Amino acid sequence: MTAIAAKQRSALLTALRNSMARDEFFAGLYILGCVNALGLRVIQSVGQLGWADAFLATFQVSGIVWIACFVGVSLVLRNKSDQIRSTDFVFGAGFVALIAVPIGGVIWGAVTALSLYILLFANAHSSRRRGAIILLATAVPMFWSPFFFRFFANFILELDASLVGWLLGTARAGNMVRFADDSGYLVIFPSCSSLAAVSLAFLCWVLISQLVRHRWTPQDAIWCFLACASVIAVNVARLSVMAWSPAHYEALHNPLGETLVNLIILAATVGFCLLGVRRELFSRA
DSSP, X not given: OHHHHHHHHHHHHHHHHHHSOHXXXXXXXXXXXXXXXXXXXXXXXXXXXXXXXXXXXXXXXOHHHHHHHHHHHHHHHSSOOSOOOHHHHHHHHHHHHHHTSOOHHHHHHHHHHHHHHHHHHOOOSHHHHHHHHHHHHHHIIIIIHHHHHHHHHHHHHHHHHHHHHHHHTOOEETTEEEOXXXXXXXXXXXXXXXXXXXXXXXXXXXXXXXXXXXXXOTTHHHHHHHHHHHHHHHHHHHHHHHTTOHHHHHHHSXXXXXXXXXXXXXXXXXXXXXXHTHXXXXXXX
């Protein structure tokens, strides 16, 4: 019975190996992971906001993340070369077992592991590598940034509050900044922190640089820093305006105000990223 089972298992693995390329296998794993993780966000967003508002809010997932997932999988699928290895099946089985757990953090952790596996052990061609790098970077704002925020939340929020207090010349207590009109305190919550936007700026840099086949140089650290710094500057400016008075707070702390600020952040981030890869952009023109 054992010999028969082994033969059947071997025949199944051979059939799978012959039915799809290695890139298709990896892309299929990524699709399962991204659909499961983003599907959880969609369900939660619809439950909280309803279909219409959830759709307008891109299901509370940044548009950069949606684009990165699509581009990353597309790049992995581009060549469709190489045969599936036995170790790929073993890793794939573990990956599927992890993403079956309906916890976003676990799923993005599995996506991180898959990207590292490809980069370390299946780095056969440029498009597969570039796709894996993009999807690895996608896990940063979706899991790793919120994960580390739990440990450094007080420090990060107090840093934001310190910058706002310094700009306005008002008192600060922890993550609270006194309104400039001395009518009370503005409380900076985790959702208002600069960290989430910084992690998206990092993803935007990785996405654009990999998309145009940018060859990294030491100067790239400067452009990536400028993209992240622009996000912090815009967010701190927004918080500073809100901290002028409760009236200013109400004027900006609404869907229209948040959309406007997000567009400014997106424009600044994409602008610095495009400047960083201008050599490749101009060469394609």
